[in-house]
Amino acid sequence: MDKAISVKALTIAYGAATAISAVDLDIAKGKVTVLAGPNGCGKSTLLRAIRRLHQPKSGEIRLGDMPISGLKEKELARHIGLLAQSPSAPDDMSVEELVRLGRYPHQTMLQPWSAADADAIQAAMFGTGVSHLSERRLGSLSGGQLQRVWIAMVLAQETDIICLDEPVNHLDMAHQIDCLDLVTRLNREHGRTVVLVLHDLNLAARYADRLVFMKDGSMVADGAPVELMREELIEDVFGISCRVIEDPVHQRPLCIPIRNSSPRFGAAPQS
Amino acid sequence: MPLASSNTSIRVHQRIGRRALFSGLAVLLLILMYLSLAIGYRLYSPGEIWRAVTAFDGSEAHVVIRDLRLPRALMAPLVGAALGIAGVLVQTLARNRIASPDTLGLNAGAAFAVVMASGLFGVASLPGLSVAAAAGALATSMLVFGLAAAAGGISPLRIVLVGVTFAGLFDSFVNVVLTVNETMLDQLLFWLAGSFADRKLNLALNGLPFVLVGSGIAFYLARSLDILQTDDATARGLGVPLGVVRGLSFVSVALLSGASVAMAGPVLFVGLVVPHAARALVGLEHRLQIVAAALVGAVYTTLADILARFVIFPREAPVGAVTAIVGGCLLLVLLRRRAA
Numbered sequence: 001m002d003k004a005i006s007v008k009a010l011t012i013a014y015g016a017a018t019a020i021s022a023v024d025l026d027i028a029k030g031k032v033t034v035l036a037g038p039n040g041c042g043k044s045t046l047l048r049a050i051r052r053l054h055q056p057k058s059g060e061i062r063l064g065d066m067p068i069s070g071l072k073e074k075e076l077a078r079h080i081g082l083l084a085q086s087p088s089a090p091d092d093m094s095v096e097e098l099v100r101l102g103r104y105p106h107q108t109m110l111q112p113w114s115a116a117d118a119d120a121i122q123a124a125m126f127g128t129g130v131s132h133l134s135e136r137r138l139g140s141l142s143g144g145q146l147q148r149v150w151i152a153m154v155l156a157q158e159t160d161i162i163c164l165d166e167p168v169n170h171l172d173m174a175h176q177i178d179c180l181d182l183v184t185r186l187n188r189e190h191g192r193t194v195v196l197v198l199h200d201l202n203l204a205a206r207y208a209d210r211l212v213f214m215k216d217g218s219m220v221a222d223g224a225p226v227e228l229m230r231e232e233l234i235e236d237v238f239g240i241s242c243r244v245i246e247d248p249v250h251q252r253p254l255c256i257p258i259r260n261s262s263p264r265f266g267a268a269p270q271s
Numbered sequence: 272m273p274l275a276s277s278n279t280s281i282r283v284h285q286r287i288g289r290r291a292l293f294s295g296l297a298v299l300l301l302i303l304m305y306l307s308l309a310i311g312y313r314l315y316s317p318g319e320i321w322r323a324v325t326a327f328d329g330s331e332a333h334v335v336i337r338d339l340r341l342p343r344a345l346m347a348p349l350v351g352a353a354l355g356i357a358g359v360l361v362q363t364l365a366r367n368r369i370a371s372p373d374t375l376g377l378n379a380g381a382a383f384a385v386v387m388a389s390g391l392f393g394v395a396s397l398p399g400l401s402v403a404a405a406a407g408a409l410a411t412s413m414l415v416f417g418l419a420a421a422a423g424g425i426s427p428l429r430i431v432l433v434g435v436t437f438a439g440l441f442d443s444f445v446n447v448v449l450t451v452n453e454t455m456l457d458q459l460l461f462w463l464a465g466s467f468a469d470r471k472l473n474l475a476l477n478g479l480p481f482v483l484v485g486s487g488i489a490f491y492l493a494r495s496l497d498i499l500q501t502d503d504a505t506a507r508g509l510g511v512p513l514g515v516v517r518g519l520s521f522v523s524v525a526l527l528s529g530a531s532v533a534m535a536g537p538v539l540f541v542g543l544v545v546p547h548a549a550r551a552l553v554g555l556e557h558r559l560q561i562v563a564a565a566l567v568g569a570v571y572t573t574l575a576d577i578l579a580r581f582v583i584f585p586r587e588a589p590v591g592a593v594t595a596i597v598g599g600c601l602l603l604v605l606l607r608r609r610a611a
Contacts, residue, residue, distance in 0.1 A: 053507055077510030084504035093500065093555045100556075101498050105510040112494065157509065165504075 091139030102156030355568020380411025465591025540598030
């Protein structure tokens with residue numbers, strides 16, 4: 001396996017509280033890796049750490065052979081793009097103005113705008129199907145359109161690796177599928193390495209080449225969706241008793257939750 | 272890709288439009304600066320103004336033009352441009368469109384320093400008060416930025432909270448001192464209201480380098496400021512070193528507002544209103560926003576300075592009052608338009 005990123009014995013703490021502890025993980029080049037787990041399991045923290053938004057307490061993250069701690073800000077931003085969880089920009093910013101921001105890591109004082117920038121912006125808007133919206137204000141877009149525009153911004157960054165933190169959180173079902181299909185296409189057609197954080201297990205199983213389960217700050221399991229989508233493992237990680245069947249359309253495992261089996265969520269009294 | 276080519280043509284069209292817009296504003300500014308020399312309590316002809324500058328003969332008309340009108344015709348646009356740029360920076364820094372240099376407490380800090388200098392050290396001359404004002408604004412900016420940073424990471428919200436707190440504190444001190452000491456109130460009222468009248472040319476020349484350096488920093492940061500309009504995670508994801516950019520922006524704001532308050536005293540509302548007008552004209556890219564804000568700010572204060580000579584003719588109104596009245600109305604129009 002060709003590694004895009006390798007995480008070694010990574011521990012991250014917020015003050016005294018340990019957010020993730022001793023995580024080892026290799027992210028395969030050109031694949032879609034999905035980090036999944038219940039709320040507070042540390043999956044977003046791990047993603048943000050991969051993009052160096054958190055300083056590790058111990059351990060190391062390597063991009064290829066280089067430790068990311070040694071890279072300059074812009075250099076790192078030319079390798080890894082990030083679509084943050086609930087990103088924000090002014091309502092009166094135009095779509096094109098936002099997408100243009102993605103070129104920042106490629107620009108210098110002496111070379112502010114090049115033909116390559118213009119091409120990357122056009123290609124990113126075309127690839128995400130938002131070219132016709134370029135003059136529109138962000139505040140006038142629907143949630144689905146807005147998420148496409150944000151993806152276009154990250155795409156314009158032209159990074160080999162794209163990290164997306166809960167990209168479908170606030171979208172309805174049609175736009176969730178739309179958005180994740182788009183991300184998959186970027187992976188299949190452009191060979192980008194994609195790291196996704198998703199808390200919806202079925203979406204995770206459907207779109208992942210490789211699935212990573214996290215629980216209480218530790219990595220619990222790591223493998224292809226068919227290997228990980230086992231009833232006892234899901235019960236252990238997510239605290240639900242469930243049945244797993246095969247999705248008749250996509251031939252991916254599909255989890256049908258039955259009931260909350262975890263006392264920490266205050267399970268309903270058994271009768 | 273037909274879509275792409277039509278987009279490009281729209282942008283080219285916009286770029287020509289912007290050039291025309293900037294030239295138009297520059298011409299308007301020159302006309303206003305000329306009017307600032309020509310009209311007021313007395314009217315002067317172009318020939319007389321020309322002679323006063325090139326062949327000064329010591330006559331009353333020439334003294335008025337060279338020593339009274341010329342400094343304010345230069346200082347008003349300088350202060351307006353500085354406050355316009357400072358306003359853009361503060362609103363981006365605070366991610367808040369109702370923030371302004373006032374919000375960061377810089378004017379209040381300057382006023383406090385002026386009152387202290389006057390009360391404790393008996394400073395009464397305008398140059399002395401200017402130095403005190405600049406020192407007050409700079410000290411306040413360091414205090415606000417230092418405290419916001421010390422509380423762990425300089426978030427936009429924390430900057431505004433600390434700034435508003437100090438603005439309130441300093442304003443209260445000033446009010447208490449001036450209520451107790453009425454003589455001082457009389458002496459300082461002309462400064463506290465903000466004005467371009469009776470300033471020496473030297474004062475504008477001393478302010479100029481600070482304004483130039485402050486604007487230079489703002490230009491240097493333009494691309495990073497574009498990105499500061501997004502959330503912190505996105506900005507860092509794009510490779511913007513947030514702490515460095517925010518720190519430098521603060522230095523720029525301190526230089527620009529410090530120089531302005533030293534030259535003219537607190538001129539209210541300019542830093543608040545001008546960025547709104549600039550964004551309405553050129554959009555959200557800071558490279559353009561900063562140029563537009565400088566031009567609009569200069570036009571605005573120069574116009575206000577001319578109006579100040581006529582609103583309560585034959586006496587002069589403080590320019591700060593005029594900018595506040597005009598700015599308030601303009602802001603209401605802008606807000607209404609956005610709400611509609």
